[in-house]
């Protein structure tokens with residue numbers, strides 16, 4: 419089954435139909451690690467980060483900060499030390515920037531540190547148009563001059579605090595504005611900001627560096643800028659999207675698994691959504707138990723109406739868990755409308771689930787009706803993005819037969835050593851090519 423693949427391409431060969439059992443710990447949150455690594459450039463002192471997910475996106479950002487002069491050293495697999503004694507606004511590798519969305523997160527910290535920076539456009543998941551206007555509008559109000567051609571040129575004669583109303587609660591836009599605001603002189607009010615767990619984690623890291631920020635976890639943050647920023651030690655929080663993925667996986671394979679240190683305070687909307695699909699988890703301290711063989715009957719709305727699962731800005735159900743909820747719903751009894759409001763291309767992957775036997779009608783780019791349960795059969799599929807890839811891995815694990823997932827390096831942008839960790843629970847996933855010992859750390 420294994421075949422030669424072009425450089426950098428990864429394939430998973432997945433034998434479906436195996437039950438899982440045991441314990442698993444989620445990795446650190448990708449979307450927290452990325453802005454925190456970028457924010458380490460705000461100080462010339464040593465920053466020590468633990469529970470850093472060693473995934474492709476983080477490795478790419480580490481390469482980018484090294485290219486502007488920061489020293490970065492891994493200690494063991496998940497500890498990262500960064501020292502940005504000197505930072506120079508050199509040209510960044512456009513190919514590397516285009517590999518990740520998070521390269522745009524260098525704008526705030528580098529502007530604060532160097533006064534000017536040119537960034538090639540960012541990349542990330544190809545899930546629809548991904549605007550950066552919110553970043554620009556916020557940074558302009560904080561004193562940046564921005565010119566856009568084939569790259570983004572930022573310049574400032576000094577960042578100044580301001581009363582900023584973000585045109586939408588952009589996650590990375592909020593993070594860039596927050597980094598610029600802690601370095602700016604004076605008070606900044608960030609209204610209509612994003613408040614996801616990763617935005618909160620960045621704010622806590624900045625506080626550990628010496629910043630003063632009020633309103634963390636709400637949609638208005640007040641930043642007392644200009645305080646000296648020093649070295650800090652910080653532990654990245656657990657990835658709530660990975661926890662959601664593990665809940666879906668356990669449910670559709672009828673498995674009981676315990677998710678250790680799941681960060682249950684950030685799981686309310688996730689657990690509520692899975693409950694709508696008839697999947698109930700038990701909270702034990704900070705652990706989450708997904709019991710085996712759940713009934714998985716979709717709960718209709720009052721009056722027997724077809725329910726709707728929709729993503730929304732935090733604290734509502736996260737958009738990055740939508741693909742996982744869709745694949746999970748294919749195994750539940752009943753009908754549900756899935757409504758992804760944000761990205762125009764994220765739902766197109768459902769045609770691959772349909773090819774595997776799922777009963778889904780894609781109504782338009784944002785809405786799909788899922789009727790379950792449907793018996794899934796093995797297939798050869800392509801992963802278009804991180805979460806669709808994970809959804810197809812979940813489908814392959816509950817399907818009969820052996821599936822092939824191509825382009826699985828996409829999955830590895832966001833999930834750490836995923837085949838090894840799932841195989842430890844009883845999954846049968848073969849990675850092609852096999853991981854080198856060095857890559858395991």
Ligand SMILES: CC(=O)N[C@H]1[C@@H](OP(=O)(O)OP(=O)(O)OC[C@H]2O[C@@H](n3ccc(=O)[nH]c3=O)[C@H](O)[C@@H]2O)O[C@H](CO)[C@@H](O)[C@@H]1O
Pocket residue numbers: 449452519520548586587588589590591612728729730731736737738759760
């Ligand atoms: C590196 C990183 O952190 N990437 C995440 C970040 O991307 P990124 O920061 O690029 O996404 P943005 O938050 O800028 O863009 C999404 C926009 O859509 C809005 N919105 C969001 C959810 C929703 O259900 N409906 C809606 O309209 C948001 O409020 C925001 O205004 O945030 C996205 C939204 O959470 C996630 O998918 C990405 O994984």
Ligand SMILES: C=C(OP(=O)(O)O)C(=O)O
Pocket residue numbers: 475518519520541542543544545738804805832
């Ligand atoms: C969309 C995602 O990531 P990014 O913003 O880094 O492309 C994601 O994590 O699902």
